[in-house]
Amino acid sequence: MLKSSIQSLEVSFLVHATEDETKIGKAVASVLEFEGEPKRDEMEGHFGNSIVRVSYHLTGEEAQGAFGKLVSKMEPALRKRLRGDVGERLDEHSALYLRLDKQCLMEGRVELADADPIRIRVKPRLYTAKGGARALFVGFLS
16 A cells, blocks of 8 residues: 655756766755666757756655655745745646755755756645645645
């Protein structure tokens, strides 16, 4: 029987030629407290520079644990802000989207950002969520 109310958590980010992919990956894994090998997609930028898209896909208990760790590392003011606008961060499939500041995450802090973010997508297991996805995520953020 599945116990987790989170079905999956996806983390993705871009690594530019001037950045250290290993350091960023370790910072992400440290904040979310998970282990695993990423999927890597190598691309070329507009000026021929190297860009790597790194992504992790966690499921079940591992996904729920990572999301719980992420929330626990958020400042109370950020959690309150997210509780207020959680509905705006849900897609048509009830997945929650967060964009985290890459530089802050490298320092172990969790802040939101739009430019060059660490993207987080959290997909709930809706049949376990009383009150729907919004209520589920508000509960996590409380």
